[in-house]
Amino acid sequence: MEWIDAATAAERLGVKPATLYAYVSRGVLKRRHGEDGRRSLFDADEIEQLARRGRPRNQPPELVIESAVTALGADRPYYRGYDALALATTVSFEEVAEWLWTGDPSNGLRQMPGFGGSGPRPAADSREGGPRPAAGSGVGGSRPASGGGGGGVGAPWRCEKRALRAAVAAQRGLPPGLLPLDRLQVITTVLGASDSLRYQLDPASVAATGRRLVAGLVDALPEVGEPQGESIAERLWARLTPHPATPGLLDALRAALVLLADHELAASTLAARVAASAKADPYAVVLTGLGVLGGPLHGGASYAAERLLAEVSEPGLAARVVADRVRRGERIPGFGHSVYNNGDARGSLLLDLVREASPEHERLAAVVAVLDEVRRRRLPERNVDFALAALVAVGGMVPGAGEAIFAVARTVGWLAHAMEEYAKGTLLRLRASYTGPPPR
Template structure:
């Protein structure tokens, strides 16, 4: 039986329903034929109307899943559902969580599905010392994500409990791992934070101490919004690693390697560089025009899931606007948005909002990738926990198209 939202009643036309669901009008009629939506004819007999409450429920729940097609791998999971414009963590609206909860709350919810004390998030001192020492020969100016890939390996080498794959062991490792990833990063110049996870990460990525509310709240909201996103490319790699019982550190290392790609977590760095090129709002046209003329993909725009707009990016941009009205770097980002709309580019996504946060807060280069990586560690470990509870390894099969074996 369909659960109806009592705040949404009546019937709406096809255009309104399609926009709310982020689908083409033809898809609405496919939903009707499959029994997913109810339809009736308008009194004039020329239009179709759709049950508004049912459309709203479908938008919140996500598009009905079809059977996997060629080249697709279907994995059952109870962690994250993708709605029309946002993810839901174990049934909870990630955007609502981002406005009111801490990153520790969100991670604990992803790992356990329970509202409970998130516990102490402390790194192993010997692990942090080893990770800091391992970075001693690295070149100056290395981006934070490159450091994180080395740090996770050093943390693993010093943890004798890393092979404990029971739920309590994995969540304890997760708290220490996230704290270690942060504490082993070099401070950005200010005093490293000692409070919540988001405050500590701020101190490693921003040379200025956080002020109460404002941008630090947007920073923590970004971490919650990025904590998981169903079976993104890095999460598939993580689940494959966990399915063969790789330890949590190896699982996170697998995710970090995939996350660095410019079509995944690395997209925020591309958007960061785009905004940096816009010295003043008038130069936004040139910055976008040069990329489009060269046939390049404009980073920070469009999304493979949210065709009508990424609600995560919308919320994060609103938090930044509220925290820093009139900021010159925000004005540059707004100019890029205006120019992108004028050129009919797809809507902006969370990568663009993350780059805007970095520009307005004065974060170090590549900070968006680091926020993404540390935050997504929570989701990766939630997926690892599911795989540890299964019996066998994930084994995708290839469709061989090469020469006949001889």
């Protein structure tokens, strides 16, 4: 059997690579991954047969969006060609964000192998102190190269205090015990309303908005613990748990943020791209993503996995808790993945980091018991949602903390995809396959 790469297969069929992958997702073609886990390979005979038959017909239309942000490998994502797992164990969340937004290694990833540059860092400006315009122009003009009172690469990301006070005040009437994800939607709305530069959609401006927004999302959440430091991971820790962070658990949180920063066209990202194609401002784009993220089949799966672990108050209960869900015909939250059929490497890495950080923690026994029971039943492998729930449990975090980590991280990816739509300048218009009564 001869295997050919995607470029050769697409050329033989006379289609774009994006169309080739659409054939894969619709079951028209099969593919396998190369030994590096990154290249897609196709059966040359199958490609030849399809070329002779012509393009498949009578198939439901599928939206194909070309993007340079993230590629999905056999078990992990690659951010602009770079292994997300390698990034998660090497560099900061902020640097990964800059890489996703700009694709410029001089704006981040400075110490990663293969990135030799350490180019100029954006100047740190203050919105309240007369920001300096960034070089260049784009849709709607340009804005400061950094967000708020600092935030270029290497400087802490900040949102100005006036906007933070407004975002905190807006939460005072909310019910006690509200999940963090619901608070993040309120915070995003207030931060957008307070930003007079939100309609500037050139890349530098959107990146500046991203720094301001991520910092505001974190800093406007109620503080439940002592401040840990200046990075986004350190500041987020103090908003999610009253327990001091150990270096290992803080590394696990930082890795989680990196691993969840983007995942190609996940449901929330597709929704965010549609909003951006209509020239919705970045805050509206993120609100769109947040609205979809909370669904139980998406980011809400981490909260379901949290609840699963909460029911396993001692390891001996794992078998009953899993059996109850199987009996009800429910999926076991935190297990299985629609893309990674043979296991989600993001979950493996994050779970390993949690174990290494707190090997003797009492909640790890429950985590291991659930894993053992699921494997005993030969159910699908754990995914990143389960590992995130394990981090929440071991870190003693507030309910819904996993969703908050997911949302803060994925804000970066939504804005990276929004930048691509802003640059295209065309509206994404899906078509329905009408199945109702004939028009009269």
